[in-house]
Structures are given as C-alpha cells and as structure tokens.
Amino acid sequence: MNKENNYEICYENMCKEFVKYDPEEVAKRSRAYYDSEKKQFTLTCFNKEYLISYPEGNIVLKNNEDKDPSVDINTMLMLKMLMLSYLYRATNSSLTNKWVPLRELEGVGHAYQGFAKKGIDKLVEFFGHKGDLFLEAGLKLGGKKVDVGDVGIKIDILPNVPMAFGLWTADEEFPADATILYDCSAVKELHVEDLAGLCSEAADEIIRAAKSIHN
Structure with missing residues (x-):
C-alpha cells in the first residue's frame, strides 16, 4: 500500500x-x-x-x-x-507565552527530535542567506515579527496553535541555523504526533510562501 x-x-x-x-x-x-x-x-x-x-x-x-x-x-x-x-x-486553553522546542513539550521527549531537525534543516537550506525573504514569507502567512534569532516570526498555524520560527543567517564566522518553537499549551490543542509533523509541514508552507513571492 x-x-x-x-x-x-x-x-x-x-x-x-x-x-x-x-x-x-x-x-x-x-x-x-x-x-x-x-x-x-x-x-x-x-x-x-x-x-x-x-x-x-x-x-x-x-x-x-x-x-x-x-x-x-x-x-x-x-x-x-x-x-x-x-x-x-482543541480545548481553547490559554496560551502560556512560554516558547519551547518540540522536545520540551510535555509528553514529547527526544523520540521526536528527528521531526524537528527535518523542519529546521529545510529552513536553513532554503533561507540560510535570505533573512529578508524569510521574514516576507512569514508575514505573507499572517505572521508577526518576534525576537528570535536574527529574524523571527510567529505564525498562528491554527486559531490556538501559534508557532515561532527563528533564523540565524550565515556569515563569515558561522553557518546558518534555525529554531522552531511552540507555546507550552500546544499539547492541549493537538496530538504530539501532529505537533511533530508540523515542524516539517510548517517549514514547507513558509518555503512555498517564499517561492510564490517571486512568481
């Protein structure tokens, strides 16, 4: 199958x-x-x-x-x-405004770390030298600037499931890097497997938004 x-x-x-x-x-x-x-x-x-x-x-x-x-x-x-x-x-729970990586969400642990890495790698590969485009793509998805990395955006994936994405652009000293963060309340709104899958899905959405800007 x-x-x-x-x-x-x-x-x-x-x-x-x-x-x-x-x-x-x-x-x-x-x-x-x-x-x-x-x-x-x-x-x-x-x-x-x-x-x-x-x-x-x-x-x-x-x-x-x-x-x-x-x-x-x-x-x-x-x-x-x-x-x-x-x-x-969904439980319509209150946001905690405490941002953590996938592995630190309740009930997740390191078993799902590969999912987070997959999404991070996609962001780094596509946006490593394109901080302005990263921001523009995030804004196109309804995001707002946040203080994460060199360029950070917060996007409401669903009405009560915000995610934050931070990008450190490459320079002469350091390679590019990225992070994907969740509000601690996310586990009350989606299953752990859905949250893990979102790392890659959200990265894909941001990249698609970036590509559409130049079409």
Whole structure:
C-alpha cells in the first residue's frame, strides 16, 4: 500500500468519527466558526480559510484563489487530517507565552527530535542567506515579527496553535541555523504526533510562501 492510500484511509477514518462530535461544542473549543444552517465550519489554517462540512468532514478552500498548484495530494491530505485532529482535540486553553522546542513539550521527549531537525534543516537550506525573504514569507502567512534569532516570526498555524520560527543567517564566522518553537499549551490543542509533523509541514508552507513571492 502506498503512502497516498495510507493518508486517504486515515483521513476517511477521521471523517467517520466526525459525526460523534457536537458541532457547537467543537466550534467553542476550536475557535472555528460554525454555520448551523449550512452545517459547516470555517477554520483558518496557515492564513487560509477552509470550509469543513458536518458531519461528513469534507474540507475545501473557501477562496479558490488561495489554491496553490504546488501542493500535492499527500500534503493536502496531511493538512486535512491536521485540521480534523485539531477540531477533535482543541480545548481553547490559554496560551502560556512560554516558547519551547518540540522536545520540551510535555509528553514529547527526544523520540521526536528527528521531526524537528527535518523542519529546521529545510529552513536553513532554503533561507540560510535570505533573512529578508524569510521574514516576507512569514508575514505573507499572517505572521508577526518576534525576537528570535536574527529574524523571527510567529505564525498562528491554527486559531490556538501559534508557532515561532527563528533564523540565524550565515556569515563569515558561522553557518546558518534555525529554531522552531511552540507555546507550552500546544499539547492541549493537538496530538504530539501532529505537533511533530508540523515542524516539517510548517517549514514547507513558509518555503512555498517564499517561492510564490517571486512568481
């Protein structure tokens, strides 16, 4: 069975579970908007609005002009699973404003460190000498400047899941480096595996945003 089929099966199984959840309660916990007449949620993910039907769990972009042709089927399925997982799990918890790397989140540990490294490596490889483009891409995703690294951005991946990304650009003395940070409350909003996967997914989104700036 190929990866795409695995993702499709996982997504279909998550959709089947969706009917068990009360939509009004889901909206309250996730900060998504629920239209009871249309029976659909509106949820913002990476600064794009998605429509999610209830109880089917079908997900489409609200604005077709937001569609990115460079996003393949697997990536879209992963984003859809991320959104459903968030709707299932979100608690509308208060942000702690304490930023930590993935390994320091409760229940994570070093087992997932490879996920963080993958995302960091992508950012370093693409933006190592392009601090201005890194900032521009982050702002395009609805981010705000923060004091992390030489250039830092905070992006609300989902309504209650902010992430911070810091870049140290390369110079004559030191190679480029990067960091990916979470608010400590993130484990109350998403499963640990989703948070781990976000390191790479978020890096990909920032890189896609950067590429679109010059198209």
